[in-house]
Amino acid sequence: MGDVPEYPEYPEYPEYLAAAVFVVGGVVHAVLAPHRFSTAVLFCLAVTSAGLGVAARGAETHPTVVTVLAVAALLMTLALGLLLLVDGIVLVRRYGPQAALLATGAAGCALLAVLGLDAVVQAVGGAVAGALMVAVNAAAGYLSLLFLAFTVYVFVRGRSTPPPGTTHVVVLAVVC
Incomplete structure (x- = not known):
């Protein structure tokens, strides 16, 4: 033993x-x-x-640097959530309620809900609440990272020249 x-x-x-x-x-x-x-x-x-x-x-x-980075991450998350929400509203008003367009606003609402959950967990405290906050923030951070990576990828790929030997262009159009 x-x-x-x-x-x-x-x-x-x-x-x-x-x-x-x-x-x-x-x-x-x-x-x-x-x-x-x-x-x-x-x-x-x-x-x-x-x-x-x-x-x-x-x-x-350097606790001050970490605090500044944390506040910057919080503000960027708030800005991304608000931008997605506003974009979703503009798209739905322009093209009508479609699932793909509603998803943009829903993603913005989800990010804002995560920030609200963080505020509630900070006020309540506790080990279980802290673990929940870490798990939710990790998931939201990963999804935000994918969104930002995709945005940068689309921006960079849209400005690059096509590979040699490209003979066709595919145009996707939305028919309303």
């Missing part, structure tokens, strides 16, 4: 290890399939992992 199970040792900086894995995956994707969206996602995950590592290590030595 005196034997204590030994657990494997974890890397000292797991965020940087994850960032390195994402960078390697992104480079492989960039070489093999440069036009795929997954390449952009891998690089965004690498930057996010490295950023989490810097924030975790910097919280002890």
Whole structure:
């Protein structure tokens, strides 16, 4: 009964290890399939992992910098939620209620709801509420990251020249 199970040792900086894995995956994707969206996602995950590592290590030595980054993230989330909500309203007023257009406003409402949940959890406190807040913020952060990665990807791909040998253009049109 005196034997204590030994657990494997974890890397000292797991965020940087994850960032390195994402960078390697992104480079492989960039070489093999440069036009795929997954390449952009891998690089965004690498930057996010490295950023989490810097924030975790910097919280002890530079709490003001971490506070400024947290406030910036909060304001960017608020701005993204409001922009998505306003965009959803404009699109629905212009083209009528369609599922794809309603999804934009719903995404904005979801981000604003996450911020509201954060405020409630901060007021209530508790270990279970804190764990719920971390889980919800992680999911919302990941979805926001995908949205921003897709936005940058579309912007960059829209301004790049087509690959050599391209002979056709596909135009998608919405018929009202």
